[in-house]
Amino acid sequence: MRTGTIKQILLITDGCSNYGENPIPMAGIAKEHGITVNVIGVMQHDVIDENGMREIESIAEQGGGVSQIVYVQSLSQTVQMVTRQAMTQTLQGVVNRELKQILGSNTTIEDLPPEKRGEILEVVDELNETVDLEVIVLVDVSGSMKPKLPTVKEALLDLSLSLNARSGNNLFSVFVFPGKSNYVEKLLDWTPKLETLTSVFSKLSAGGMTPTGPAIKEAIHYFNQKHSVRGLLSNHDEEYFEESV
Amino acid sequence: MKNTLKSPFNISIGTVIQGKWHQNKYVIMKELGRGAIGVVYLAEWNQKKVAMKLSDNNMTITSEVNVLKSFRKAQGVTLGPSLLDVDDWVTATGTFSFYVMEYIEGFQFLNFIKQNGRTWIDMFILQLLSDLSKLHTHGWVFGDLKPENLIVTGPPIKIRCIDVGGVTPQGRAIKEFTEFFDRGYWGLGSRKAEPSYDLFAVAMILINMYYPQRFQKNGDSLTFLKSKIKQVPELKEYYSLLIKALSGHYKNADEMRKDYLQVLSKKRMNVPQSSPTQMSGFSRRRQKKYQMTGPSGSSSFHLAKMKNRNLKRKQRKRTGLIESIVLLVLISFLYFMYIYQFI
Numbered sequence: 101m102r103t104g105t106i107k108q109i110l111l112i113t114d115g116c117s118n119y120g121e122n123p124i125p126m127a128g129i130a131k132e133h134g135i136t137v138n139v140i141g142v143m144q145h146d147v148i149d150e151n152g153m154r155e156i157e158s159i160a161e162q163g164g165g166v167s168q169i170v171y172v173q174s175l176s177q178t179v180q181m182v183t184r185q186a187m188t189q190t191l192q193g194v195v196n197r198e199l200k201q202i203l204g205s206n207t208t209i210e211d212l213p214p215e216k217r218g219e220i221l222e223v224v225d226e227l228n229e230t231v232d233l234e235v236i237v238l239v240d241v242s243g244s245m246k247p248k249l250p251t252v253k254e255a256l257l258d259l260s261l262s263l264n265a266r267s268g269n270n271l272f273s274v275f276v277f278p279g280k281s282n283y284v285e286k287l288l289d290w291t292p293k294l295e296t297l298t299s300v301f302s303k304l305s306a307g308g309m310t311p312t313g314p315a316i317k318e319a320i321h322y323f324n325q326k327h328s329v330r331g332l333l334s335n336h337d338e339e340y341f342e343e344s345v
Numbered sequence: 346m347k348n349t350l351k352s353p354f355n356i357s358i359g360t361v362i363q364g365k366w367h368q369n370k371y372v373i374m375k376e377l378g379r380g381a382i383g384v385v386y387l388a389e390w391n392q393k394k395v396a397m398k399l400s401d402n403n404m405t406i407t408s409e410v411n412v413l414k415s416f417r418k419a420q421g422v423t424l425g426p427s428l429l430d431v432d433d434w435v436t437a438t439g440t441f442s443f444y445v446m447e448y449i450e451g452f453q454f455l456n457f458i459k460q461n462g463r464t465w466i467d468m469f470i471l472q473l474l475s476d477l478s479k480l481h482t483h484g485w486v487f488g489d490l491k492p493e494n495l496i497v498t499g500p501p502i503k504i505r506c507i508d509v510g511g512v513t514p515q516g517r518a519i520k521e522f523t524e525f526f527d528r529g530y531w532g533l534g535s536r537k538a539e540p541s542y543d544l545f546a547v548a549m550i551l552i553n554m555y556y557p558q559r560f561q562k563n564g565d566s567l568t569f570l571k572s573k574i575k576q577v578p579e580l581k582e583y584y585s586l587l588i589k590a591l592s593g594h595y596k597n598a599d600e601m602r603k604d605y606l607q608v609l610s611k612k613r614m615n616v617p618q619s620s621p622t623q624m625s626g627f628s629r630r631r632q633k634k635y636q637m638t639g640p641s642g643s644s645s646f647h648l649a650k651m652k653n654r655n656l657k658r659k660q661r662k663r664t665g666l667i668e669s670i671v672l673l674v675l676i677s678f679l680y681f682m683y684i685y686q687f688i
Contacts, residue, residue, distance in 0.1 A: 177524065184520060188404060210403055210440060213366050214431035217407045218414070224404065229517050261529045265518035265536035 105232040106190050107135040109319045110183060111159065112252055113240035114142045115152040117312030120283060123155065126316040127163030133320055137163025138186045140178060142248050143171050159312075165189075172248045175255040180262040183235065184228070191227045195220060232269045234290075234326075235259075236319040241276045242310045253297060260294035273322065277315035284311070284318040290326065356386065362397070362443070364432025371397055371445065380510065387448060395429060396448040403433070403442035405510070410444050412485070412512045425509045449505060454495035458554065463579070466554055467609055469497070469504045470547065471602060476506065477543050478598035481515070486538035488513045489521045490546035492553060513538040525549060525559045531566040534593050541593045544601050548590035555580050567592060582612055 109130055117123050127137040141156040153169060160167030166186045170178045196208045199220075209220055239245075239252055256274070263270045271290045274297060279285025288297055356362075360373045371388040378385045383400030400406050413428040430445040458465060473495070480487060489511025496507050511521035519529075519536040528534035528545040536542070552570070553559060555577045563569050567588075574580045574587055586604045595601040 176530070192404060210433070214407065214410065214433070214442070214444075217403065218411045221404055221407045221411060225408065225517075258529070262518065262536050265529075265538075267516075 105234055106187055107133075107323055108165070108183065108186060108233070108235045109135055109137045109163070109238060109316060110179070110235055111137065111139045111238045111240075111312070111316070112142060112179075112255075113139065113156070113238075113310070113312060114144075114245050114248065115149070115240075115242075115310065116155055117310050119278075119309040119311040119314070121313030121317060123312040123316055124158050124162050126313045126320075127159045127165075130316060130320050131162065131164040133323065135163075135320060135323055136165040136186050136190055137316065138165035138182050139163075139167040140175070140182060141167070141169040142175060142245070142252070143169065144248065155312075159316075163316075164193075172251050175248075175251050176258040179255040179259045183259060183263070187228055187231070187233065188224060191224050191231065194227075195224055229266050230268045232271075233263060233266075234271045234323070235273070236322060237272065237274045238284075238312075238315045238319055239274065239276045239287075240310060240312070242278060243308055256294045256297060264293070275315060275319060275322075277311050278309050283314040286322075356384075356399070362388070362399075362434050364430065364443075365435050365440075366432050367430060369430055369432065369445075371395070373397075380508070382510070388445070390429075390445065394448040394450075395445050396426065397443055397445050399434070399441050399443040401439065401441055403440075406431070406442040406444055409509050409512075412509045413444070413446065415483070415485075416509075425506055425512075449496055449498055449507060451496040451498035451505070454492045454497055454504065455557075457497040463554060465502070466551070467605075468502070469495075470551060471605060472504045473547060473550075474598045474602040474605065476504075477540070477547070478602070480512075481540040481543070481598060484515050486513050486515055486519070486540065487511060487543050487546075488519050488538065489523055489526075490543050490550070491523045491526045492550055493523075515539060525553065528591075528593070531562055531570070531591075533566055533591060540597050541590075541595060544590045544595045544598060545593065547601070548587045551583060551587065552580065583608055 130137050137159060139156045139160045141153065156169065157167050166182045166189065168178050168182050192209060199207050199209065199212075209217055212220070237256060239249075241249065245252075256272075260270070260272065270292055272288070272292070272294050273286070273290050274288040274294070275284050275286050277284045288294075356373050356376075358373055358375065362371045362373065363369070369390060371390050373386050373388050374394075375387040376384060377387050377396060382402050382405045383398050386397045386399065388395050388397045398406065398409070410428065410431050413425055416425050417428060426446040426449055428444060428446050432443060432445075434441045434443055452460075454469070477487065487506060489508065490506075494506055494508040494511075496505050497503070498505055511519070513519055515538050517538050519527075519538050519542060522529070522536070524530040526546040526549045527536070528542060529536040534542070534545065552573065556573065560573065570591055571584075571588065574584055580587070583605075586601070586608055589595055589604070590601055595604075
């Protein structure tokens, strides 16, 4: 059975966007493309300001994903947890949609008695294990993020470790914003292993602005490019899971 | 759809929770614990104490219920708490899923050790290893194995695993873990659910007993952990066993258990050798425990004594050798002096 592909954007940031498009509608557009947007807000000792927190939650909500605010120390655990949680959510969405088709318009997993849920979960678990996953990681490297970047790198290696324990395939790509010459810069092209990231973070120079919106836009574009290229090469339809609420 | 992972609920004591499907009524008595996903409460049902896990994530609840159910199928094995009920609680703010399990009364593992001493550790690790062996034979891996998920019940004193949130079918990816006990964090293996994943955690639990504050990774993990083990004399006795477990050389829990028993019997032999001045309260207590062990224990205790005597004889032999060498040298020196006179 071909199980299709889950597409995610993972945004790691520590505050408000201040340049370019509003990231919230951008996240909405991503969702329309079948891409889930997850956001992780990283704190050091300071507290993220109210506005930043609201933006983080709104981006994830609009992007159909999961958001979490964490201290930099617990980043590793959170990154993998958020990613997996979002995968489950997406798959649950798919299962819910199927259920609606079979059982009528308003049936979701929650409407089934607990006994029946167990069986459905087995299916979701199985999919979680075998589904292919594509993640674009967007890392905010603006000024205040600089001391947190080594931990971000650690967290991404950890994510790769967690996801590669599954039997499904993974593809990762890493973008940073702002880039040296552009709003967004690609650090790492599609690869199944984030371990190749080891050296690339060191040559970053963290700048002042935070173009979160343009970064999400670029990620969507990059996803589409990949799939259109692949569509040209291979003739069969790409099957992917679309988020449905 | 929820977009955050935090558990927002705070249920006040005395709240009555009635299930939507089975209509059972539970009175909340106390909060027992709070995890990343969900809260565990002590509740009363039909004048009986039960434990209830509530979460806004119904899939997590369902997944844990699945695990508990399959444990129930494994007859006669107490791998986790037994499952009593699964239901939904409908409130004005939303529907929460919950399951009800037997309430295992006991001490937190770490508290128990703090109060009763490290003498108990060996027994608990052995109990844990045989439980894990059963769990693994049934095709599961515990996953999030750490002292916080262990509880001590009894008498007879027995260690039990309480949180089945991390239990994963073998071959799948581990979904819940704690860094210190996770071999992935230390770069010493994958996060695939296999018996050796749990055995790594057992080794870390033992290390944790002597490093209650725990520590973070630092450079090459195996070298670093080796040095940490060597720094504690009590841990050093388990050195090769720990290294084997940490580097994933044990294929199953029984193998590790066998080695563990071997370490213990070696330790027993070492006890009479240590001089009385060196014997702190801790090891004296340990010695007393050995003497209390049954007939089989005392025989090997006897063996240890005999070994000790042999050793002493060997030592005596050695001093004799030194004596004769000294005498020989002295005599040849005198003889030389004697000869020298004639030259």
